[in-house]
Amino acid sequence: MTPRKLKNGVMGFLVAASAVLLITVLVVIVWHIFISGVKYLNWDFFTKTPTPMGESGGGVFNSIVGTFLITLVAAAIGTPFGMFAGIYVSEHRGQRFADIVRLCADALQGVPSIVIGIFGYTFLVVRFRSYSALSASIALAFMFVPTTTRVTEEVLNLVPSGLKEAAFALGARRSSVAWNVSIKTAAAGITSGLLTSMARIAGETAPLLFTAFGSRYVEWNMLRPMSALPLQIYVNASSPYPALQQQAWSAAFVLVLLILLLQYGAKHLIARVLRVKA
Amino acid sequence: MVAQPSRSDRREAARERAFTAASLVAAVTLVATIVLFLVQLFITSRTSRAAFGLPFLWHSEWNPVTEKFGALPMIVGTLVTGFGALLISTPFALGIAIFLADYAGRKVAEPVKYLISLLGGLPSVIFGLWGLFVLVPIIGKFEVWFGKLVGSKALVASGTTGVGLLAAIVLLAIMILPFSASLILEALLVVPTELKEGALALGATKWDTIQNVELPYVRRSTVGALVLALGRALGETMAVTMVIGNGMKMPTSLFDPANTLASAIANQFLEATSPIYIGSLIQLALILFVIAIIINVLARVILRRGIQQ
Amino acid sequence: MEEPVIVLETQKINAWFGKDQVLFDVSARIPKNRVTAIMGPSGCGKTTFVRTLNGLHLMTPGARSSGTVLLEGTDTSTMDIVDVRKHIGMVFQRPNPFPTMTVYENVLAGYRLTGQRLSREKADQIVEAILNKVGLWTEVQSKLFKAGTSLSGGQQQRLCIARTIAMEPAVVLFDEPTSALDPKSTAIIEELLSDLKADYSIIFVTHGLQQAARISDYVAFFMLGELVEFGETKRVFVGPQDKRTEDYLSGKYG
Numbered sequence: 001m002t003p004r005k006l007k008n009g010v011m012g013f014l015v016a017a018s019a020v021l022l023i024t025v026l027v028v029i030v031w032h033i034f035i036s037g038v039k040y041l042n043w044d045f046f047t048k049t050p051t052p053m054g055e056s057g058g059g060v061f062n063s064i065v066g067t068f069l070i071t072l073v074a075a076a077i078g079t080p081f082g083m084f085a086g087i088y089v090s091e092h093r094g095q096r097f098a099d100i101v102r103l104c105a106d107a108l109q110g111v112p113s114i115v116i117g118i119f120g121y122t123f124l125v126v127r128f129r130s131y132s133a134l135s136a137s138i139a140l141a142f143m144f145v146p147t148t149t150r151v152t153e154e155v156l157n158l159v160p161s162g163l164k165e166a167a168f169a170l171g172a173r174r175s176s177v178a179w180n181v182s183i184k185t186a187a188a189g190i191t192s193g194l195l196t197s198m199a200r201i202a203g204e205t206a207p208l209l210f211t212a213f214g215s216r217y218v219e220w221n222m223l224r225p226m227s228a229l230p231l232q233i234y235v236n237a238s239s240p241y242p243a244l245q246q247q248a249w250s251a252a253f254v255l256v257l258l259i260l261l262l263q264y265g266a267k268h269l270i271a272r273v274l275r276v277k278a
Numbered sequence: 279m280v281a282q283p284s285r286s287d288r289r290e291a292a293r294e295r296a297f298t299a300a301s302l303v304a305a306v307t308l309v310a311t312i313v314l315f316l317v318q319l320f321i322t323s324r325t326s327r328a329a330f331g332l333p334f335l336w337h338s339e340w341n342p343v344t345e346k347f348g349a350l351p352m353i354v355g356t357l358v359t360g361f362g363a364l365l366i367s368t369p370f371a372l373g374i375a376i377f378l379a380d381y382a383g384r385k386v387a388e389p390v391k392y393l394i395s396l397l398g399g400l401p402s403v404i405f406g407l408w409g410l411f412v413l414v415p416i417i418g419k420f421e422v423w424f425g426k427l428v429g430s431k432a433l434v435a436s437g438t439t440g441v442g443l444l445a446a447i448v449l450l451a452i453m454i455l456p457f458s459a460s461l462i463l464e465a466l467l468v469v470p471t472e473l474k475e476g477a478l479a480l481g482a483t484k485w486d487t488i489q490n491v492e493l494p495y496v497r498r499s500t501v502g503a504l505v506l507a508l509g510r511a512l513g514e515t516m517a518v519t520m521v522i523g524n525g526m527k528m529p530t531s532l533f534d535p536a537n538t539l540a541s542a543i544a545n546q547f548l549e550a551t552s553p554i555y556i557g558s559l560i561q562l563a564l565i566l567f568v569i570a571i572i573i574n575v576l577a578r579v580i581l582r583r584g585i586q587q
Numbered sequence: 588m589e590e591p592v593i594v595l596e597t598q599k600i601n602a603w604f605g606k607d608q609v610l611f612d613v614s615a616r617i618p619k620n621r622v623t624a625i626m627g628p629s630g631c632g633k634t635t636f637v638r639t640l641n642g643l644h645l646m647t648p649g650a651r652s653s654g655t656v657l658l659e660g661t662d663t664s665t666m667d668i669v670d671v672r673k674h675i676g677m678v679f680q681r682p683n684p685f686p687t688m689t690v691y692e693n694v695l696a697g698y699r700l701t702g703q704r705l706s707r708e709k710a711d712q713i714v715e716a717i718l719n720k721v722g723l724w725t726e727v728q729s730k731l732f733k734a735g736t737s738l739s740g741g742q743q744q745r746l747c748i749a750r751t752i753a754m755e756p757a758v759v760l761f762d763e764p765t766s767a768l769d770p771k772s773t774a775i776i777e778e779l780l781s782d783l784k785a786d787y788s789i790i791f792v793t794h795g796l797q798q799a800a801r802i803s804d805y806v807a808f809f810m811l812g813e814l815v816e817f818g819e820t821k822r823v824f825v826g827p828q829d830k831r832t833e834d835y836l837s838g839k840y841g
Binding site for chain 2: 004005007008011012014015016017018019021022023025026028029030032033080081082083084085087088089091097098100101103104105106107108109110111112113114115117118119121122123126142145146149173174175176178179199200202203204205206209210230233234237238245248249252255256259260263
C-alpha cells in the first residue's frame with residue numbers, strides 16, 4: 001500500500017468516526033430527555049400548577065399556557081415587521097439600503113439572547129414598572145423579526161421573475177404583484193419559515209428571565225408576570241429538590257415535542273413547495 | 279387615451295402607497311433596532327462607566343459586596359469557553375461535513391442530516407439540563423481521575439462538583455457542532471462535480487481530491503462558518519449558565535468555576551439591587567452586544583466574498 | 588394597399604443595460620390591426636425593443652432607456668405606467684399562467700391584479716367570450732376550476748393570450764411565444780393571430796424567418812440594436828433595400 005492510499009484509508013475512517021461520534025452524542029442526549037422525561041409524566045403534570053418548593057406532585061399547566069401565549073403574541077407582533085422587511089429587501093435587491101437591511105437582519109440574528117433579555121428589561125419592564133408576559137413577547141419578537149425577514153426574502157427570491165413580469169405586463173402595481181403573485185406563490189414557504197421561527201423562540205429562556213419573570217399561577221393576562229416551559233426547566237433544574245428536577249426533565253420532554261411538532265409542520269410545508277417546483 | 283382615474287384605480291394607487299410605506303417602515307425599523315439596542319444599553323449602563331471608566335475592561339475584580347466591578351474574569355471566561363469549544367468542535371464539524379458530502383450514500387446522509395438539524399434546534403436550556411445532570415458528573419469524575427494523575431489534592435477535592443470552564447467548553451462544543459457542520463456541508467455540496475471528477479480522473483485518491491480540490495474550494499465559506507459558530511459560542515447563555523458554576527474570580531485552571539459575560543448576567547441580574555451593580559451587568563451586555571455584531575458582520579462579509587468567488 | 592393607420596410610434600429609442608447600449612435610435616411606426624413581426628439574429632435587441640414599449644425593460648436592475656413612445660398619439664411617458672401596460676399587453680416566451688390561480692381566475696387575472704371588481708355574471712361572460720376567442724373554450728370548459736398550470740404547454744400559452752386580451756389592450760406584444768412549444772401548438776397560435784388582428788394590433792418577436800413570412804403583414808428587421816429595415820413583409824422579403832437585410836435573408840448570418 002502506498003502512503004497516499006494509506007492516508008486515504010485513514011482519513012476515510014476518521015471522517016466516518018466523527019460522524020459516528022456525533023450520532024452517538026445525539027442519541028444519548030435525545031435518549032436522556034425521552035427516558036427521564038417520560039418517566040415522570042402523568043396527568044397532573046399537564047393539568048396542575050407547581051406545588052410549593054420541595055413538595056412532590058403538581059404540574060406545569062401554567063408554563064404550558066405561558067409558552068403558547070408568549071410565543072403566539074411574539075409571532076403576531078413580529079410577523080408583519082419581518083414579512084414587510086423581507087418584501088422590502090427582496091423588492092429592492094441590489095440596492096445599497098436593502099443590503100444594509102439584510103446585514104442588520106443577519107447581525108440581529110447573532111445577538112445573544114441574554115442581551116435581548118437585558119434590553120427587554122431596561123426598555124420595557126423598567127418603563128412599565130412591572131414584569132409582564134407582553135414585554136417577554138416583545139423581546140422575543142426582536143428574535144423573530146430578523147429570521148422572518150431572511151426567510152421571506154429567500155422564498156420571495158425563488159418566485160420565478162417571469163410570473164412577476166406577467167403580472168406587471170397586465171398593468172398590476174408593485175403592491176398587487178407582491179400580494180397576489182409573489183406572496184401567494186411563496187405562501188407555503190413563508191408559513192414554513194414562520195413555523196421555524198416560532199420553534200426557535202418557543203425554546204428561548206434568556207429573554208424571559210427578566211421580562212416574563214415567571215409565575216406559579218395560571219396566568220392569562222399578558223400584562224402580568226407569566227411562566228413558560230423553558231423558564232420552568234431552568235428554575236427547576238437549578239433547585240436542590242429532586243422532585244422539581246424530575247419535573248424539569250418532563251417539561252423538557254414536552255418542550256422538545258412542541259418544537260419538533262412545529263419543525264415537522266415547517267418541513268412538511270417545504271416538502272410540498274419542493275414537490276410543486278419539481 | 280388618458281382616461282379619468284376610476285375608483286378602482288384610486289383604490290389601487292392608495293394601496294400601493296400604503297404598501298410602499300409599510301415595507302419601508304419595516305426595513306427602517308430593523309436597522310433602527312440595532313441603533314436602539316446600542317443607545318439603550320449605553321444609557322442604562324452609565325452608572326458603571328461613571329464609577330469605573332474604561333479600566334472596567336481590564337480590572338479583574340468582580341465583587342458585589344464591595345461594589346468593585348471589573349469585567350476581565352468574564353471576558354477571559356467568554357474567550358476561553360468560546361475558542362475552546364471552537365477548537366474541539368471544528369475537526370469533528372469538518373469530518374462530519376466531509377462524511378456527509380463525499381462518503382455517505384443518500385440513505386445514510388438524509389437521516390444523519392435530519393438528526394443534525396434536530397440537535398441544532400434543541401433549546402439552549404435543554405442542553406443546560408442535560409449538561410448539568412449528565413455531563414457535569416462525568417466531568418467531575420474525570421477531574422478526580424486527572425487530579426490523581428497529576429497528584430493534585432485540590433483537584434481531587436473539588437472534583438466532586440464538575441461544574442466549571444471545562445464542562446462549559448465541552449457542552450458548547452456539542453452545541454455549535456451541528457451549526458458549523460451544516461454550514462460547511464452546504465459549502466461542500468456546491469463544489470462542482472467536474473472539479474472532483476477531474477481530480478479523480480488524474481488518478482487522485484478520494485482523500486487527495488478532498489484535500490486538494492474540495493477543501494481549498496470551500497476555504498472561505500468554512501472560515502465564515504467557523505466565525506459564525508464562534509459568535510454563537512461567545513453569546514450562548516443558558517447552557518453555559520447552568521454548568522459553569524458562577525465563579526466570580528479570575529479562573530486559573532480549566533476546572534475552575536467561572537463566568538462568561540452572558541452567564542454572569544443570567545446568574546446575577548435578578549440579585550443585583552444597587553445601581554452600580556445593575557449598570558455593570560448591563561455594561562457586560564453592551565460589551566457582548568458589540569462583540570456579537572462585529573463577529574456577525576465579519577462572518578457575513580467573509581461568506582459573501584466566498585459566494586462571489 | 589392604402590396607407591395604414593398608425594397605432595404606435597417610437598421615436599429614437601435608445602436602451603442600455605448598465606454601460607452596454609443595446610438599442611440605437613430606433614424609430615418605427617406600427618400599423619393598426621396588422622401583425623408586425625420583429626425579426627433579426629439573436630442578441631439584436633428584438634426583445635429589449637418590445638420591453639421598452641411597456642416599460643418592463645426598466646424593471647431590470649441597471650437598465651435605462653431614452654426616446655419617445657406614442658400610443659395612439661399620446662406620449663406614454665405622460666401616462667401612469669400601469670395604464671400604459673393595460674393598453675399594451677404582452678405574451679411571453681414561456682407560458683406563465685399564475686400557478687396559484689385556476690384557469691378561470693387566470694383569464695381574469697388582469698382584473699384581479701389591478702383591483703377591478705366584476706360581477707359574477709360579467710366575469711362568467713368575459714371568461715367564456717375570451718376563451719372562445721383563443722379557441723380554448725371547448726377544450727377547457729370542464730377544467731375551468733383546475734389550476735392553470737395543469738393544462739398542456741400549448742393550452743397554457745393560449746391561456747396567457749386569453750388573460751392578455753381580456754384586458755382589451757390596443758396593442759399586444761408577443762415575445763417569441765412559440766419558441767417553447769411543439770409544432771402543432773405553434774400552428775394553432777399562428778392561426779389564432781389572423782383572427783386576433785381584427786381587434787388588436789400585434790407586434791410579434793420571432794427569430795424564425797419562415798414564421799415572420801407566414802404570419803406578418805409588416806416586418807421590422809433588427810441588427811446589433813439598430814432597426815435596419817421596416818416595411819410590408821412581401822416587399823421586404825422579395826426586395827430588401829438594405830444590404831444587411833439581404834444578407835440575413837439569404838442566410839449569411841446565424
